[in-house]
Amino acid sequence: MEETSKRRPFFSTQEDLYDEEYFDEQLPEKKRRLTPEQVHLLEKSFEAENKLEPERKTQLAKNLGLQPRQVAVWFQNRRARWKTKQLERDYDELKASFDSLRSNYDSILKENDKLKAELISLTEKFEPKEPIGESGKKPDPIPADAPPCLDLTVKVEDRLSTGSDGSAVVDDDGRQLLDSGDSYFPNNDYPDCMAAVDGGINSEEDDGSDDGRGYFSDVFGAAEQQEPMGWCIWS
DNA sequence: TTGTGTTTTATTGCCTCC
DNA sequence: GGAGGCAATAAAACACAA
Numbered sequence: 697m698e699e700t701s702k703r704r705p706f707f708s709t710q711e712d713l714y715d716e717e718y719f720d721e722q723l724p725e726k727k728r729r730l731t732p733e734q735v736h737l738l739e740k741s742f743e744a745e746n747k748l749e750p751e752r753k754t755q756l757a758k759n760l761g762l763q764p765r766q767v768a769v770w771f772q773n774r775r776a777r778w779k780t781k782q783l784e785r786d787y788d789e790l791k792a793s794f795d796s797l798r799s800n801y802d803s804i805l806k807e808n809d810k811l812k813a814e815l816i817s818l819t820e821k822f823e824p825k826e827p828i829g830e831s832g833k834k835p836d837p838i839p840a841d842a843p844p845c846l847d848l849t850v851k852v853e854d855r856l857s858t859g860s861d862g863s864a865v866v867d868d869d870g871r872q873l874l875d876s877g878d879s880y881f882p883n884n885d886y887p888d889c890m891a892a893v894d895g896g897i898n899s900e901e902d903d904g905s906d907d908g909r910g911y912f913s914d915v916f917g918a919a920e921q922q923e924p925m926g927w928c929i930w931s
Numbered sequence: 932t933t934g935t936g937t938t939t940t941a942t943t944g945c946c947t948c949c
Numbered sequence: 950g951g952a953g954g955c956a957a958t959a960a961a962a963c964a965c966a967a
Binding site for chain 1: 954961963
């Protein structure tokens with residue numbers, strides 16, 4: 697333990713820390729951890745404002761007995777840590793929104809199945825015994841002038857059954873882009889979810905240099921890999 | 932005591948803004 | 950072009966299980 701005696705104890709006092717002899721002669725080039733007092737003050741300053749103007753940097757450095765460069769570096773690293781935590785929080789929030797949407801989607805799908813079965817059963821019940829019309833063809837259970845939601849119901853199922861994943865799906869008259877890949881929350885049908893997304897991106901308190909690349913697409917990309925959902929709009 | 936994983940401090944290189 | 954920010958990374962300091 698000869699070595700230990702030369703090393704600065706982790707929680708040394710500020711007086712010890714700035715002892716000239718210790719700094720200049722014992723460990724001139726080693727990294728030194730900041731004292732809890734220094735960290736506390738830096739944390740408080742960071743809470744107040746996470747960016748450091750030159751004046752504040754100089755003042756803090758003076759108060760803490762550090763080099764301005766050390767204060768700048770500490771803020772830099774602290775912002776990085778904060779950003780990592782924020783990303784984790786955003787991820788959790790988005791995942792919760794995603795799970796909720798997915799569960800909602802599943803229940804709507806079930807409801808669709810139920811209604812479709814009901815429609816078929818009713819159609820069969822009221823179907824005439826003899827074929828109607830000159831062609832003698834059996835009428836389509838779903839009339840041509842059926843409301844779009846019914847038409848769309850079939851398309852959603854088709855999309856799921858064919859296992860198509862990720863390709864853009866547009867309904868016949870092109871009025872809705874079902875999955876363009878640009879956004880998982882088209883229109884404003886899911887305001888809660890959009891709020892979560894907006895909050896996540898904006899709350900980053902970044903200067904914009906991050907340009908938002910890839911993070912959220914990773915989240916949903918991973919989710920879609922588990923099971924393609926076939927996003928759609930019920931009008 | 933030692934090996935290993937995590938955290939913290941510091942450096943480097945690139946980018947943006949003025 | 951210099952200042953300052955960021956991401957990526959190195960390396961020291963620390964924590965902890967075996």
